[in-house]
Amino acid sequence: MLRKLLAISFSTLLLYACKNAPSSHQHHHTTTTKDAINEDQPYKAAMQFVGKYTKAIQLKDSTSPAVLTITPAWQGRIISSAVEVNGDNFGWLNYDLIAGQKSVSQVNLRGGEDRIDIAPDSFYFAPHDTIDATHWHTPPSFDTEPFQVTYQGRGVVTVEKDMHLLHHNGQTFDINVQRKLTLIARKDIPNYLDQDVPRAIKAVAHESENVFVNTGRIKWDGTTGQPAIRVTGMFPAGEQVWLLVPFNEEKMPTSQLDQYMKEVDYDVRSNTILVRLKGANPIAVGIPQAFGKNYIGVYDAESQQLTIVQFTLSRSKQFFKNNRWPMQSLSDGFAATVYYAGEKNDTAINSGYYYSIASYSPLSKVNTGGRLLHYHRTFHLVGTDKQLSGITKKLFGVTVQEIKQSN
Template identity: 30%
Template sequence: MNPFAADAAFLQKHHTDLVTLQDGEAQVLICPAYQGRIMTSTADGQTSYGWINRELIESGKFGPHMNAFGGEDRFWLGPEGGQFAIYFKPGVEFNGDNWQTPAPIDSEPFALVSKDDRSARFSKDFELTNYSGTKFSVGVEREIHLLRPEQIRMVLGADGVPMSDSLKVVGIESVNTLINKGKNPWTKEKGLLSIWILGMYNASPEATIVVPFQPGKGQAVNDSYFGKVPASRLIQKDSVAFFKADANQRGKIGVPPARAKNWLGSYDPGSQTLTLVTFTFDPKNREYVNSAWEIQKEPYAGDVANSYNDGPMKPGQPQMGKFYELESSSPAAALQPQGRLTHTHTTLHIQGDETQLDKIARHWLGVSLEEIVNAF
């Protein structure tokens, strides 16, 4: 059985409500029980791009802190840490023992509202309390679309690189809306929420993450999340950062709004797959929630785009899995009652002829395939 078919059979065994979107060889698997999460996809009917935590799913049990089921597009909310954190109870110390992903975005299902061959819609209403004691009445609407070839061409741009028949492509768009279902406005003084989309992909020894950024003043790449990333694993050249995607050492990077672009990606030479992620981003909006695990001087000086490479928490300890992440966030949501904020996150997996992949990488990531492959 090929890898994608094996993943589909495994997920179907454990989740009979699994939603499949399909257009020829391009397929997407979505799990309502895991918040309408895109678990994996394929462009050629064989390669499976999303990382799936089989051991955890097979156990049928929920663990403490976070249930890392996997999946290449999952819905989360920020901020993680700080005085407005929603992953820490009021007053506790910011440490791993006290860190807890809120159940509505971790272990509770989203309701499947509707589906057809190319799309699925989900919803969820719930309550949250942040570290400062502010209560939120939250509504979430989530739509997932399997993009048509003409929509993929629109994402890549008509003036970009024409899609060749030598390429296999799957494009997935998640449209995520946050709604203030309460009677009071959400204010900066009491804390704001943001939409946070994270994609977990299968790591490989030669895979490399590519994060382009704008020229300008100030720090372009923040690598202080879990301790400074060593130069052997993170390289900055001109207006791009290369970050290893081998899942051999834990590390995370982010780009602030003043320096961000709304594209990031990765390349795996083993499967000849170029992955591109793009998302809605207004460079004029500089207010993004800060997820640092501390009482913050600047709670709205967070990052727009992030990437994470998994590895052991400490030498000799186990790790979550062999995956890396590409992530995007919405701005902080200062919403009036019934106010809405929508964040769209689009993932493209393009597989095949390296000459064509090189043109796409140059256009959207600003570097050649050769530069990516030889970065480390």
């Protein structure tokens, strides 16, 4: 049955979508600069483009042709990956922003499959500033400043950065941010997904281990402020893309979904919410800890690709940031969010539109010397409908054909 799903006013995400947009509408595939390329370029060409503007570290799998690229100067993010070097480029890239080499005042939305930043939004406003779009700014440490490589080995890179961040309440937070970025071996993917992944399915997967260490003199709590880790992946959108959100019916019976959710068309099959990511306008979906699971899926019928994002999700009740201004109670926040930019959003002339998936650590009390830890994994599986249906049926309770019949 077609129902309506929650459309959340994600202030931060909407700003990400708008602040880098060109002033006039142009077709996605128009090339306007010598170096600019469009979103249809394969991984190899896209990474050659990235390499013109920043140092790029490529990791290769020893058990398959899978590859990924990390950009330390761009906050140590996994900028993209592919099942093989000449294969499709899985990370969405803002080609025009990258080629322009000029910083944007509020946020530099370069794209990438796995980047870290901080929540809640109280870290994006100077002390006592008005909470509105005009005064919102991404902390430079998470936007324009480089991370340092501390280790590079076979299939793994670690980066870190010491930060001094100012909270809206005037409190300074001293944080050592650490990231361990790993290319998951093809042979190990079945262990993470807890099911067989036939060799006929081409695959690439990666993990980020993200740590905030409290290096300051104050305890992080409800009085001083409580940072959370946010990890976001951005991916190219398409004409036939479906979001798959499994949920726990014991915590949120299907009969009650309509009371909680509204405004975005959705379908429910086998305790999975299906949303067609299409149309001109943005779509925003939030997944509460209470009834969500620790993974989300996206199926792209055109490229026969299934993307699965896993993340740390505690089953004990914890507090998560919400996405509303002014700042409100954080207990009703989300463990993960999904944002579809919409076809009207020419965030970059040559980059096409995109969707993003973000996961969050809970807001926790952390003593001096203590730390927050959050894992975020991304799996890309490419295969026929029959091959991928074995995966979707077990994880989401639906076959690929059933996904295509939704919405």
